[in-house]
Amino acid sequence: MPIISHKAKAMPSSPIRKLVPFAEAAKKRGVKIYHLNIGQPDIETPESFLNAVKGWDVKVLEYSHSAGNESYRKKLCNYYKEYNINVDSNDIIITCGGSEAISIAMMTCFNPGDEIIIPEPFYANYNGFGCAANVVIKPIISSIESGFALPLIEEFEKVITPKTKGIMICNPGNPTGYLYTKTELEELKVLVKKHDLFLLSDEVYREFCYDGKEYISVMQLEGIENNVILLDSISKRYSACGARVGAMITKNKDVMASALKFAQARLSPPSYGQVGAEAALDTPKSYFEAVKTEYIARRDYVIEALNKIPGVFCPKPSGAFYCIARLPIDDADKFCQWLLESFSHKSQTVMLAPATGFYSTPGAGKNEVRIAYVLKIEDLKNAVECLEEALKQYASQTS
């Protein structure tokens, strides 16, 4: 029997997957589970999106342009303009979800063995894309006490080696919900320029910025236009995760020309998703306002309720729909499994994502969990009640 590759062996599993069998077993026992573990919003996809797909009078479902339909890319430029991101349709490659944007960007920019610095905790799948591209991820810790603000530039400098080729951020952040300030991004800019690094920025949550705080894109940073690559997706924006439509955007012509070769090899991004996404660009502002109002209410409820639980600390995020909470527990992986395997309260329990999966540094995040506040407030209330009760029982059991 032939042997699989080293890469295949090293490829990380999602930290949540390990919990799935326990969740399934709990369901079989009749326990209702509140899923705060995944970023699958319950928000409805805009009708403009769904109706465009339904109404698309296609006879032959052809390949689209490898960079995505031109009409969609042209219209996207107007969308970005509203966020002060000035791009041309030739600066955009439509990808199969944000995932493919990350893959193509990594393969285009980095050689096997090159290092990229990512503030942790970070989106766990970056590890998978890094592994696939043979890129070495160098984490630097952003602290829960600071609400996961950008680590000091000195911390970046400490891990920069001749192999360092890039920095990657997520803004607003998954899993932290942190929204980088203008000052932070300007500091990053200086660093990026000094070492001539690529700066990859995953900004798929830009529609989810709260409290009037300003979202600033790396595309707005002047003087590093050739260093910057924006990674985007409509999955969260239009609650259209299944469409698989993302984008890789850069002003760097070399990167774009090469990325296009990767895009051409895989022929084209999905047609239906593009048709929906193009129509959804006309989604009225009221849709996003309603969504935002809903998420703010959820966030405000969750953060307050969590911080009321003895021993729990959860900084208030300004973006996305996640928060990281520190719990009075020994081991988040053990605790999250225990919640599904051994605990129930009024025949209910809660599924959380152990934060360990979002850190690369061994041992980091051991008493933290990521909570995706993607449920209705009523459900969030029950979920938090479960968590509070669980922490009591867990403490008495392990003490």
Add this chain to the structure above:
Amino acid sequence: MPIISHKAKAMPSSPIRKLVPFAEAAKKRGVKIYHLNIGQPDIETPESFLNAVKGWDVKVLEYSHSAGNESYRKKLCNYYKEYNINVDSNDIIITCGGSEAISIAMMTCFNPGDEIIIPEPFYANYNGFGCAANVVIKPIISSIESGFALPLIEEFEKVITPKTKGIMICNPGNPTGYLYTKTELEELKVLVKKHDLFLLSDEVYREFCYDGKEYISVMQLEGIENNVILLDSISKRYSACGARVGAMITKNKDVMASALKFAQARLSPPSYGQVGAEAALDTPKSYFEAVKTEYIARRDYVIEALNKIPGVFCPKPSGAFYCIARLPIDDADKFCQWLLESFSHKSQTVMLAPATGFYSTPGAGKNEVRIAYVLKIEDLKNAVECLEEALKQYASQTS
């Protein structure tokens, strides 16, 4: 300005892309172009597919399962059974087109520097996927005189080194249209077993087998179940290239477990395409019979007409919708460009794919072109007339 990766620089461009600007210029001059250069069928997508998407009453367009919807995978097993391919839904990962199936299979099976042998001419994008996975493709020539039959096993043996980890075939073949016989596949089996190699087989054209010749899948080869990986796509089957739905299929549990980690990192395949593809499994046999009848008529016309042109030799393919023709020319790249740039006949010309792009061996295929007979017979007639006239002019011009 940071430098792109070696891989990005080495990534091959599609051989046809170079011709696109010349085609655009010809169109601007008012010249009608018959496109025999691409495998985009003009056949209509089955109504069952299109109607399923239109009728899908989805409110939240969620991620699907990373391996693809279970209902689709289960139903697919019945489809494969009709081709004597016995698989379980857990042996299947639904991918974003056949392209992603190839990428994931390569990353799962091969280490950087590993070698895979591919009979050439082969589908040009294999070069791109090989480059992305840092796999070295070792071509061995299948001859036009034999109609592109499998090269002798001795030819494979000659290029096998300690680094050889796999063999890849396309059956029925793009760009050759060749359909491997049972004897050829049994010979390959012995070789694969002897050296314990992975055998990757791209069988996306199985619906297009002619003259009553039997399509045999590598999945039917007994005793090498752990070596075999089937790469599939619905793009040609249902003329649904834009759906981006493919599949990677294997009985090898190690490969499947690892491939699933790559699939999980990118979250899920496109939802709309899966809904259409699942419904299309009920496409009546009459649809395929009608399509086949049409392609047989096109093939019969094209092959006969081409072989009537002085100096042209084109073996008759038994599958897919391509043929490779040898022309009385010095340089196919030059000729194909000349057709667009300097030639027209009754304000018409023809766009062909130079076969050089389908060979890895330098200089191979220099007097060959690939013709995709994806147009109506009436158009094919005009296209062949153009080609005949062009060859006359080209000969007098270069002699």
